[in-house]
Amino acid sequence: MTPLRLGILAPIVSFVAFAFVGCGNANDPSGPNPAPLPNIVWIISDDQSFTDFGFMGHDVVQTPQIDDLAAQSLVFRHGYNPTSLCRPSLATMITGRHQHEHGLTFNDPEPGVRRGIANQLLLQQRPAPSLLAEAGYVSLQTGKFWEGSYRNGGFSEGMTVGERHGDLGLTIGREGMEPIRDFVQRHKDEPMFIWYAPFLPHLPHNAPAEYEAPFADLGLHELTLHYYASILWFDTTVGELIDLMKEEGEYEETIFIFIVDNGWVIAENEADRLVDRSDGTIRPPHWKSKQSQYDLGVRTPVLLHWPGHIAPGISYELVSSIDLLPTSLAAAGLDIPESLPGLNLLPRALHGEPLARNAVFGSIFRHTAKEWDRPDANLFFRWIRAADWKLILPEIENEPLELYHIAEDPLENMNLAHHPEQAERIRELRVRLDAWWSPVAESKDKSNK
Template sequence: MKLFFRCSGYLFSILCIFHFPELIQAESESSHPNIVIILSDDQAWNDYGFMGHDTIKTPALDKLASESAVFKRGYVPVSLCRPSLMTVITGLYPHQHKITGNDPPKGMNRQKLLKHVKQADCLPEMLGKIGYQSFQTGKWWEGNPSLAGFTSGMTHGDPSRGGRHGDRGLKIGREGMQPIYEFIDKCGQDPFFLWYAPFLPHTPHTPPQRLLEKYLSSDLPIELSYYYAMCEWFDETCGQLMNYLDEKGLSENTIVVYVTDNGWIQYVPETDQERQKMKRRFRYAPKSKRSPYDGGVRTPIMFRWPGKIKPAEYDTLVSSIDIAPTLLAAVGLKPTKEMQGIDLLEVMRQGGKTKRDALFGDIYEHDMVDIDDPASSLKYRWCVQGDWKAIFPGSRLKEEKVELYQITTDPFEQNNLVSKNPEKAKQLLKLTNRWWDADSR
């Protein structure tokens, strides 16, 4: 009897192929795509070949860009890694998910912060409900990755064993890609979600000698040589990941998302004497990491999904808060009511057009003041609308003034125009207060 049903099943399958091909196509189209999120760590928005850098070589990411929808005016709301990563995984602004800094107040147990990731709806958890396997690698601050719904991960997150911002996970990329390959192979036919957030090009700047030699030059400060080589090293690992997807025949059914957690401008000492006095050889310059300037919050954001997303470049203002709702839409899930981002798949279908008028962000202290009150640690809010960007210091920074830049013609924010355009600054402040009025909490 079992043999009869088995043979009948085979016969039915053959009949479907020849007489009902649309059934086979429908089944294929209904399968959920794999998802890969690639997160650069401490890299400026223009430090790529496809973004116009004339020295740094990024052939793998250049190729990915040529196959993707590329939003060149992408932003993260905050220029510090932990809150920025939390935004990607939840689709929420820092003042919503309440992870506003890298560390709690001095003396507080780090484990107390983990309540916030437990309370949030995170992508791995949501995807897991429809059958996704998920794997965390690289940077991860929120304890054991299982708290966010990852089914597996490299990080253990135990402070007693050195867990803080990734521990064992920080080996990915720097020490090879094998854990990722093994995860992909184990998934079999199950859809997967991969978090690739290597500790690259982040300090320590220790690139392979073969890459460093490409950038050593009498015309280039040594600090830049090391940093540029780190950017290319990161690019190489991205290429290895893309090649593995190709080798396994997975690229066609995989959405690849690219974003950086925050910007970085390599500080270069003005004199050899200053260089010798520096305690840390490699550190970031002003107007980059931890700042409200584009050097800290701007990033290219890319989506590749062969056959579903048409390669194109857009000047549309987009944010990392859009990543979660876009991915949820791609797999047939709805965003949570707290998510303020938009579905970028729909933006692509509209040729880059969107009804959203402005982008916003919030910058905080590195160490939180009150882990339950985001406004207590607030330093700046910022707003970009069209050609304009405004920076509004928080009430804690009493000596600082509002800044206003025509960001499309002054991308490095050199010319503060607030005194010449006070009404524009006021208009952007109204928009920002409508988004989040931190003083009226």
């Protein structure tokens, strides 16, 4: 690595030489032996249940590459996305803010509103690539990205130029890794931020036959077989990405952060999922999966891997996708804006310091907005996970209040909300949930409908 990579800052040095200040800055600019800024790679799986990994205990799904990454990482087994839908989940990661704060609560605005208007919501934020650029980072967007051009996310380079899901960006992984290799080869003298969010294992579950072969004789439902094959395909691309960084001499100086955007559970009847009806009402959530308020929709493992710095281990502490940005800023030696609600996970990962958190929060909104500029108008559910308990508060009619003891009931099958002995617990959790909730409901200009 050349000295040019030192950039403007004196970055992170080694495990023992880290110095953290209260705001989360990981670097000491006055240090005598500044080390190179680490590359930062976010690996984002697309539509995969938290259960569907070998390292999470699944005995049929095959994820050998991610399992190997997990064996070398600090694994947070109780990670959460505040929402369980693609676009708002990705927007939460890149902004470090909950969806009612950044405003992108939906996949699509209401009919009659041009998508470009909604795309402007991200421009009102300071997304990860823009903030990291202050430390000299160059950034690459690949895979899923909803906000029009990669430039709208602050990336210096990217594959997506304007379509709904990510147009050319969606070929990454499915059609090789050359755009990433090209980027890495051109920027070896600079710290790099890489967004790897392939359209995998997302539908269409059309993995090549070689990925279906391991499951062919297991008697699986056809839909399940195709899903598992797509997971194995995604897993293979994760291995290819890590091998690429090794081949280019960047692996040892790279922090890898792995997460899933939202869950997925195979439903033989896809109408069982939580969907909007044409009349604007919704069907109750018959399936605990993507777009639902349950852990099979919102929970995810979170992996932190930094060769030679972060010791492998397992944590059962609560973390959230809002933590990715402050953690990355700290790694880059940047101050963390006080307005960001997430935590810097590096003190925990490097020194074992307990996280200053005992609850995470989330909310579930309409797939297609009723009013794109009023998050509260599109709200279905709010939820809080505090210690082992999870409260789900409905914001629509004819839906029950739900309370689950996640440690004993991880798939949320036994609703305890109507047990009299839980009344005080529900009251306390609801107070905390209401204190967290502060939707941005101000009306915005709709003149460009």
